[in-house]
Amino acid sequence: MALAKGAGYTILVTIASIGAGLAIGLLMAVLSRLQWKPVALFLAVYLYVFRSVPVLVLLFIVFFGLPGIGIRIPPFTSMVLSLGLVSGAYLAEIFRGAMSAVDQDEILAAEAMGMNRIQSFLYIILPQMFRMSIPGMINEFTSVLKYTPFAYTVGIPEIMKEAMSLAAVTLRGVEIYLAVGIIYFVIYKLFVMFFMVLEKKFRIPGLAAG
Amino acid sequence: MALLEVKNLVKKFDDKDILKGISLELHEGQSKVVMGGSGCGKSTLLRCLNLLIQPTSGEIIFKGENITRPGVDVRKLRQDIGFVFQHFALYRHLTVQDNITLGLRKLKKMPAKAAVEKALYELERVDMVEHRNKYPAQLSGGQKQRVAIVRALAMDPAVIFLDEPTSALDPQMTREVVTVINKLYLDNITMLCVTHDAFLAKYISDSIVFMDEGAVAAEDIAERLFYDHPDPRVRQFFLSVIDHR
Numbered sequence: 001m002a003l004a005k006g007a008g009y010t011i012l013v014t015i016a017s018i019g020a021g022l023a024i025g026l027l028m029a030v031l032s033r034l035q036w037k038p039v040a041l042f043l044a045v046y047l048y049v050f051r052s053v054p055v056l057v058l059l060f061i062v063f064f065g066l067p068g069i070g071i072r073i074p075p076f077t078s079m080v081l082s083l084g085l086v087s088g089a090y091l092a093e094i095f096r097g098a099m100s101a102v103d104q105d106e107i108l109a110a111e112a113m114g115m116n117r118i119q120s121f122l123y124i125i126l127p128q129m130f131r132m133s134i135p136g137m138i139n140e141f142t143s144v145l146k147y148t149p150f151a152y153t154v155g156i157p158e159i160m161k162e163a164m165s166l167a168a169v170t171l172r173g174v175e176i177y178l179a180v181g182i183i184y185f186v187i188y189k190l191f192v193m194f195f196m197v198l199e200k201k202f203r204i205p206g207l208a209a210g
Numbered sequence: 211m212a213l214l215e216v217k218n219l220v221k222k223f224d225d226k227d228i229l230k231g232i233s234l235e236l237h238e239g240q241s242k243v244v245m246g247g248s249g250c251g252k253s254t255l256l257r258c259l260n261l262l263i264q265p266t267s268g269e270i271i272f273k274g275e276n277i278t279r280p281g282v283d284v285r286k287l288r289q290d291i292g293f294v295f296q297h298f299a300l301y302r303h304l305t306v307q308d309n310i311t312l313g314l315r316k317l318k319k320m321p322a323k324a325a326v327e328k329a330l331y332e333l334e335r336v337d338m339v340e341h342r343n344k345y346p347a348q349l350s351g352g353q354k355q356r357v358a359i360v361r362a363l364a365m366d367p368a369v370i371f372l373d374e375p376t377s378a379l380d381p382q383m384t385r386e387v388v389t390v391i392n393k394l395y396l397d398n399i400t401m402l403c404v405t406h407d408a409f410l411a412k413y414i415s416d417s418i419v420f421m422d423e424g425a426v427a428a429e430d431i432a433e434r435l436f437y438d439h440p441d442p443r444v445r446q447f448f449l450s451v452i453d454h455r
Contacts, residue, residue: 103302105297108262108299109293109301111262112262112288112295113293114313115313119317127303204345205345206345207345207347
């Protein structure tokens with residue numbers, strides 16, 4: 001029962017972090033199209049920093065470090081923010097790659113038809129970008145899932161935290177951690193199946209993904 | 211009054227003159243073809259005319275308005291000029307029908323049902339209705355270009371620009387596309403077409419403009435330009451392109 005409750009938190013943290021990562025990644029990918037030097041510099045620093053700093057270090061900075069300068073962030077928000085920032089950096093790169101794969105002639109055709117930059121982004125680039133990003137996104141989302149055990153370090157009662165408490169009380173670590181592994185596998189499998197269905201639904205002949 | 215009047219149009223890229231003072235006129239219902247060797251500036255001319263490329267100097271008068279002046283609503287202007295690309299440029303994530311209705315719905319603000327009806331009517335004209343739910347990757351080159359032509363036509367533009375519409379096609383597909391463009395020609399659709407293809411030029415033009423090194427070297431009807439022109443450059447060019455067919 002405790003593990004099932006923990007699994008619920010794990011799924012919640014994963015989904016919230018994926019949401020944050022998607023929002024940040026998409027924003028960064030859109031900003032990268034502005035081709036404005038200060039923005040490009042900001043993006044380069046963001047991508048460099050958040051892809052190189054480990055999630056756990058970032059989480060400790062946010063949860064244990066920021067209160068030192070008077071900023072207190074609740075555990076769940078700290079976790080989602082940290083994981084979202086890291087995931088956003090990777091997703092931004094996936095989106096940028098997919099955007100560069102959109103045929104320039106199609107963008108020119110949209111312009112020649114009378115679309116402005118926002119319209120051509122919304123109707124031509126974005127739909128193709130999402131479809132071509134799906135394999136990369138699945139990869140990134142499974143990474144997010146596997147980072148969620150760090151949530152126990154800030155007191156979120158996800159599976160690992162519940163498992164550790166249970167193991168301490170029952171002294172049956174092997175069975176409990178094996179069960180945790182199986183639960184992670186099931187969650188992973190469900191996520192992948194969900195995205196595979198999504199990928200199949202949005203698959204378009206001739207529009208290569210990845 | 212001409213629908214489109216070009217006066218002394220110049221385009222420079224890095225101090226290199228690509229267009230050296232082009233002047234030409236296109237009247238409503240008229241179809242003109244621009245021919246010339248590779249790099250003579252034909253495609254640049256076409257892209258300058260709907261301001262996809264900003265000309266360096268000169269005037270473009272479209273429907274009585276000088277569109278090279280600042281303050282012109284470029285997007286509105288482009289909705290009135292259909293553009294067909296050499297490599298089709300169909301939106302790969304949209305079906306044939308959606309490729310056609312996108313501009314109608316999003317730019318012309320046409321209700322979805324009316325846009326679909328319009329798309330089906332235009333597809334019927336080029337014998338492509340049964341392909342309406344296919345994606346571009348499921349079509350042959352000739353079919354893609356027919357859809358691209360319909361996409362431009364559906365917006366009811368005042369003129370259609372065609373940039374090398376048969377260059378990416380094999381002879382059989384070229385024939386398909388020439389038949390379609392010839393139909394438009396017979397329907398008096400105003401067209402300006404850039405091509406290397408003498409076969410296409412002959413069947414879709416009221417007159418042919420021959421460009422050489424960024425300037426108009428000659429303009430005449432196909433027969434005179436192809437077989438009986440006093441300028442040796444013109445004779446030489448057409449001899450070579452006609453021999454290749």
